[in-house]
Amino acid sequence: MTLHEAIEARHSVRAYKDQPLSEDVVKVLEDEIAIINKEGNLHIQLILNEPKAFQGTLAKYGKFRNVKNYLVMAGKQVEDLDERVGYYGERLVLLAQTLGLNTCWVGLSYSKVPGTYVLDEDEKIVCYIAIGYGETRGSGHRIKTVEQVSRSAVRTLGSSKNASDITPSWFRRGVEAALLAPTAVNQQKFSFEYLGMEDGRHQVRAKKGFSLIGYTQIDLGIAKYHFEVGAGDVDFDWV
Numbered sequence: 001m002t003l004h005e006a007i008e009a010r011h012s013v014r015a016y017k018d019q020p021l022s023e024d025v026v027k028v029l030e031d032e033i034a035i036i037n038k039e040g041n042l043h044i045q046l047i048l049n050e051p052k053a054f055q056g057t058l059a060k061y062g063k064f065r066n067v068k069n070y071l072v073m074a075g076k077q078v079e080d081l082d083e084r085v086g087y088y089g090e091r092l093v094l095l096a097q098t099l100g101l102n103t104c105w106v107g108l109s110y111s112k113v114p115g116t117y118v119l120d121e122d123e124k125i126v127c128y129i130a131i132g133y134g135e136t137r138g139s140g141h142r143i144k145t146v147e148q149v150s151r152s153a154v155r156t157l158g159s160s161k162n163a164s165d166i167t168p169s170w171f172r173r174g175v176e177a178a179l180l181a182p183t184a185v186n187q188q189k190f191s192f193e194y195l196g197m198e199d200g201r202h203q204v205r206a207k208k209g210f211s212l213i214g215y216t217q218i219d220l221g222i223a224k225y226h227f228e229v230g231a232g233d234v235d236f237d238w239v
Contacts, residue, residue, distance in 0.1 A: 003229045006097035007180050011138025013102035015065040019133045020049060025099050029131075032095055033071075040088040042075040045117050046131075052113045053128065062109035064130065070110070071129040072117045085126045086221025090181065093129060094229070102134030105182055105222075107215055127218065141186050143179045150175045152194040167194045170231045171204065177230025178223040184215035190223045195239065202236035 001009065021029075026048065033044050047053070047070050054067035071092060073085045093103045106128040119125070152167045171194045178192065189209030196203060206224050208216040224238070 001098040003094050003098070004177075006094040007177050007226060007229060009137070010094065010097045010103070010180075010182075011140060012104040012182055013134035013136065013138040014063050014067075014104050014130070015135040016067055016069075016102070016130070016132040017135055018066055018068075021069055021101070021132065025101065028099060029092070029096065032092060036088045036091060040075075040084050042073075042084060042088060043118075043120060043123055044074065044088070044092070045072040046070075047072060047116050050113065050116055053110045053116070054130065056109075056111045058109040059111070062106075064104075064106075064109055065135075067130045067132065069130075069132045070106075071131060072125055073127050073129060074117070074119060074123050074125045076120075076122050077124050080217075081124075082126055082215075082217035083221035083224075086218035086223075087225045088221075089127075089129055089218075090222040090225045093182075094225075096131055100133070101131055102138065104130040105184075105218075106130055107184060107218075143186075144188050146172055146175045146179070149179065149188065149190060150192045150194075154194060154196040168202070168234075170234045171202075174204075174227035174231035177226040181219070181223045181226040183219040183222065187216075187219070189216050190220050192227065198237075200235075202234065203239050204236050205239050 029046055033046060036042060037044055049068050051068045053070060054064045073089050075081050075085065096103050110128045112125065154166060175192050191207050193205040195205055206220060208220040
């Protein structure tokens with residue numbers, strides 16, 4: 001399964017089979033976590049065969065069942081932590097999908113079990129990601145349109161076309177992939193803007209919207225990773 005196929009196939013799953021992760025799968029995940037922790041300056045930890053974190057009232061209310069494996073998404077408390085957690089966490093989520101696993105981002109419905117993770121000085125836990133072999137593959141949800149979450153700042157002199165009609169095709173593919181990204185209660189409070197070229201490189205701006213329930217910075221990071229996968233091998237800069 002490619003990352004593009006993983007984006008299409010991935011849906012949030014809250015109920016899991018009583019099946020441990022294979023040694024090969026664990027090794028792939030842990031190797032990638034080591035790379036991501038170094039690259040993203042994070043402290044993500046894979047917790048295996050530990051059921052207590054998802055046995056509380058909130059987990060039951062959230063309909064989580066038989067979650068025994070999860071990712072603790074942590075890092076130093078700095079301004080962009082949530083966005084980096086979203087970006088690199090979704091990188092792990094899509095990798096898990098290619099390995100035949102299912103996942104679910106979890107903002108509140110978990111309990112912090114002492115002794116299951118380690119936090120260094122000035123670090124905090126942002127969220128968890130449930131991971132395992134799902135009872136189902138999950139299901140899709142209604143999403144916004146490309147036009148609702150994107151625009152172009154580029155205008156062609158004398159052109160009667162809308163701004164969205166003159167953006168590159170890769171930009172639209174990126175937005176389409178971003179629209180398949182998981183967001184808190186499916187709110188999709190993000191947007192993308194194509195700004196044109198500068199010094200031979202395309203310029204793209206990603207923005208978060210306002211939400212009373214929060215998590216928009218995490219969602220933006222997730223959406224930006226989807227955008228990059230969807231856009232493909234294109235030289236562009238986030239601005």
